[in-house]
Amino acid sequence: MDKAILDAVASGAYIMGKPVKELEAQLAEYVGVKHCLSCANGTDALTLALKAWGIGPGDAVFVPDFTFFSSAEVVPLEGATPVFVDVCEDTFNIDATDLQRAVEQVLAEGRLKPRVVVAVDLFGLPADYPAIRAVADKYGLLILEDGAQGFGGSIVMADSDQPSRACSFGDIATTSFFPAKPVGCYGDGGAVFTDNDEWAALIESYRVHGKGEFKYDNVRIGMNSRLDTVQAAVLQVKLKAFAEYELDAVNKAAALYSERLKGLATPVVPEGFRSSWAQYTIRFSDSAERDKVQAFLKASGIPSMVYYPKPMHLQTAFQAEYTLSFRAESRNLCPVATSLCERVLSLPMHPYITDEEINTVCNAVKAALK
Ligand SMILES: *Cc1c(COP(=O)(O)O)cnc(C)c1O
Numbered sequence: 594m595d596k597a598i599l600d601a602v603a604s605g606a607y608i609m610g611k612p613v614k615e616l617e618a619q620l621a622e623y624v625g626v627k628h629c630l631s632c633a634n635g636t637d638a639l640t641l642a643l644k645a646w647g648i649g650p651g652d653a654v655f656v657p658d659f660t661f662f663s664s665a666e667v668v669p670l671e672g673a674t675p676v677f678v679d680v681c682e683d684t685f686n687i688d689a690t691d692l693q694r695a696v697e698q699v700l701a702e703g704r705l706k707p708r709v710v711v712a713v714d715l716f717g718l719p720a721d722y723p724a725i726r727a728v729a730d731k732y733g734l735l736i737l738e739d740g741a742q743g744f745g746g747s748i749v750m751a752d753s754d755q756p757s758r759a760c761s762f763g764d765i766a767t768t769s770f771f772p773a774k775p776v777g778c779y780g781d782g783g784a785v786f787t788d789n790d791e792w793a794a795l796i797e798s799y800r801v802h803g804k805g806e807f808k809y810d811n812v813r814i815g816m817n818s819r820l821d822t823v824q825a826a827v828l829q830v831k832l833k834a835f836a837e838y839e840l841d842a843v844n845k846a847a848a849l850y851s852e853r854l855k856g857l858a859t860p861v862v863p864e865g866f867r868s869s870w871a872q873y874t875i876r877f878s879d880s881a882e883r884d885k886v887q888a889f890l891k892a893s894g895i896p897s898m899v900y901y902p903k904p905m906h907l908q909t910a911f912q913a914e915y916t917l918s919f920r921a922e923s924r925n926l927c928p929v930a931t932s933l934c935e936r937v938l939s940l941p942m943h944p945y946i947t948d949e950e951i952n953t954v955c956n957a958v959k960a961a962l963k
Contacts, residue, residue, distance in 0.1 A: 594827065594830050597612075597826040597827065597829060597830050598823055598826055598827065600826065601822045601823045601825070601826035602823060604822065606822055607821060607822050607823070608819055608821060608822060609819050609820070609822065610822030610825070611822075612822055612825040612826040612829055613631055613819075613820050613822055613825040615825070615829065616631065616820075616825040616828050616829050616832070617629040617630065617631055617784070619829065619832060620784055620786075620832070621786065623758065623832065623836060624758050624759070624760045624761050624766075624786055625757065625758055625761045626760070626761050626766075626786045626787060626788050627787070627788045627789075627790070627793070628785075628786065628787050628788070628789075628790070628793035629784055629785070629786050630784065630785045630793060630796050630797055630800065631782065631783070631784045631819070631820035631825065632782075632783045632784065632785060632800050632818040632819065632820060633781060633782070633783060633817075633818040633819060633820065634769060634770075634771065634781040634782060634783045634818075635663060635739075635741040635767060635768060635769025635770075635771060635774075635783040636663040636666065636667060636769075636783070637783055637800075637816060637818040638741075638767035638768065638769070638783040638784060638785045639663060639664070639667040639711070639737065639739060639767050640667045640670060640671070640816070640818075641767075641785050641796045641799050641800055641816070641818065642737050642765040642767060642785060642792075642796070643667060643668070643671045643673070643709070643737070644671065644795070644796075644799050644815075644816075645765065645792040645795040645796050645799065646708070646709065646735060646765075646792070648668075648671050648673045648708055648709060649671055649672045649673055650672040650673065651673075651705060651706055652673040652674065652705065652706055652708040652709070653673070653674055653676050653699045653705035653706060653707045653708060654668040654673050654674065654675055654676065654708060654709045654710075654711060654737075655675075655676050655677075655678050655687075655692055655695055655696065655707070655709070655710040655711065655734070656668065656675045656676070656677060656678065656710075656711045656713075656905065657677070657678055657679075657680050657686065657687040657711070657712075657713050657715070657905075657930070658677040658678060658679055658680060658904045658905045658906055658926070658927035658930035658931075659680045659685060659715070659901065659904060659905075659927075659929075659930035659933055659934070660713045660715060660739070660901070660905065661713075661741070661742075661900075661901065662905070662908065662910075663739075663741070664711050664713050664739045664741075664905075665677070665711075665905045665908075665911065666910070668711075669911075673708070674705055675905070675911065676695050676699060676705075677695075677904075677905050677906045677926065677927055677930075678691050678692050678695050678710075678927070679691040679926075679927040679928065679929045679930055680715075680927075680929055680930050680933070681721075681929070682876075682929050682932075682933070683861040684715075684718055684720075684721070684861055684863065685715045685716060685718070685860075685874065685933065685937075686712075686713065686714070686715055686718060686719075686720040686721060687710070687712055687713065687720055687721075687725065688929070689721055689724035689725050689727070689728050691927075692710060692725065692728050693728045693731075696728065696732050696734070700732075707732055707733075707734055708734065708735065709734060709735045709736075709737050710725060710728070710729055710734050710735075710736055710737070711737045711739050712725050712736055712737070712738050712739065712762070712763065713739040713741075713742075713743075714738065714739065714740045714741075714742055714743020714746055714759050715742060715743075716742055716860070716868070716870070716871050716872040716873075716874050716900070716939075717742055717743055717745070717746050717775060717843075717868040717869040717870045717871040717872065718743070718746060718860070718862060718866060718868040719743055719746045719747065719748050719759050719762060719866060719868075720738070720762075721863070722736075722738075722748060722750075722762040723748075723750065723751065735764045735765075736762070736763045736764050737763050737764070737765055737766070737767070738759070738760060738762050738763025738765070738766035738767070739766075739767055740759045740760040740763075740766050740767060740768045740786075741767065741768055741769035741771075741774060741783075742769075742774060742775065742869075742871035742872070743759040743760070743768070743775075743869060743871070744759055744760060744768045744774065744775045744776050744869060745758070745759065745775050745776070745835060745840045745869030746758070746759040746866070746867055746868050746869045747759060747866070747867045748762070748865055748866050748867075749865040756865075756867065759869070760786045761786065763786075763787075764787065764789065764792075765785060765786070765787045765789070765792060766785070766786040766787070767783065767784065767785050767786070768783060768784050768786070769782070769783050770782030770783060770784070770824065770828055773871075774871060775835065775840075775843075775869040775870070775871050776828065776831050776832055776835050777831065778824040778827045778828050778831065779823070779824065779827050780821070780824055781824075782820050782821075782824045782825075782828065783818075783820075784820075798812065798813060798815060799813070799815040799816055799818075800815065800816060800817075800818045800819060801815065801817070801819065802815045802816070802817060803815030838944070839944035840869060840944075842944035842945070843869065843870040843942065843943070843944050844867070844868070844870065846870070846873075846942060846943075846944070846946050846951060847860070847868065847870050847873055847942070849948060849951050850873055850940065850942075850951055850954075850955065853951065853952065853955035854875065854955055854958065854959075857875055857876075857877075857958070858875055858876035858877070859875055860873060860874055860875070870942055872898075872900055872939040872942060873939060873940050873941075873942040874900065874937050874938065874939045874940075875937070875938055875940065875958075876933070876936050876937055877936050877937075877938065878936070879935065879936060880935040880936065882936075882962070883899075883935065883936050883937070883938050885961060886938060886958055886961040886962065887899070887938055888961075889957060889960065889961030890954070890957055890958070890961065893957045895941065895953070895954055895957055896941060897938050897939060897940055897941070898938075898939045899934075899937060899938060899939070900937065900939050901934060901937075902934055903934055904927055904930040904931050904934055905930075906926050906927055906930075907931070940954055940958070941954055
């Protein structure tokens with residue numbers, strides 16, 4: 594790592610240097626898609642995808658109600674309207690049945706045009722792409738896979754006996770290299786993935802000020818969203834460790850957690866799916882029980898976090914009229930997401946956690962519940 598960083602600094606090519614191009618090729622190969630374009634962070638990656646598709650005013654973009662703010666934030670930033678969709682209680686990911694219901698509601702209301710579904714691979718588990726693709730195909734929606742937490746996860750799809758990797762399921766997929774994600778750098782970073790040549794060319798232009806033939810030929814309004822060479826050098830080292838042993842290590846840790854916490858509502862990984870365990874998140878029966886356990890863990894010196902305490906449709910930023918979908922006017926919107934916010938707790942999780950540490954955490958959780 595030290596050598597990778599020093600070499601990147603010594604090269605003098607601080608932005609989009611050689612390691613950036615090399616990393617993009619390595620990421621594309623790992624994921625199994627034709628194009629990978631790195632950028633400044635995972636939020637910009639989502640914005641670049643929406644720009645490539647020309648999403649704007651009058652467009653409905655369906656977003657799970659239970660996610661990090663970015664997944665929905667980018668939609669009104671482009672002038673489009675987020676329509677919040679409920680999630681599944683056991684996987685935390687978007688519920689394809691409620692997605693269909695939401696699309697039908699938008700069509701019946703007739704004000705917005707359904708264009709995109711943002712499918713988030715929450716906590717490392719890929720969303721249910723076979724079910725989402727069926728709804729998307731029925732209504733002509735594009736799938737934007739927000740793989741910020743999902744990098745490394747996989748699904749064995751019906752037409753294959755080999756697992757397909759996260760960030761290959763969307764028409765465009767994105768990820769984040771924020772330090773706490775499955776593959777993190779030493780600052781901010783992100784990437785966009787697609788098999789589509791035309792969209793890849795547009796994203797390449799958008800990320801550098803809408804460049805045309807060359808840097809000072811600007812053919813569209815774009816962004817400044819590039820990956821620093823030092824971060825790419827860090828990521829080349831991290832990606833190797835991730836592929837060689839870190840992904841296996843987090844899966845081993847998750848299996849031990851689930852075994853030691855048997856009887857509690859531990860995370861569900863459907864048949865044929867594999868998670869990259871950005872978080873290991875358990876559910877309690879209500880907020881009082883969750884808060885009691887979290888307080889007990891804290892008193893025992895064990896960190897834990899509530900991802901996420903607030904569903905998207907209750908975020909203050911989305912109460913403004915221009916982003917408020919008609920769906921939000923109906924009370925009891927996304928009851929599962931709302932309830933999960935009160936009951937979830939994420940436990941310490943990383944590739945280097947020891948069996949002993951997991952035992953300590955699990956014993957504390959069980960003691961708190963006694
Ligand atoms: C972290 C995250 C993002 C944004 O990534 P940044 O690199 O922090 O901009 C987007 N979506 C989800 C689900 C995330 O967890």
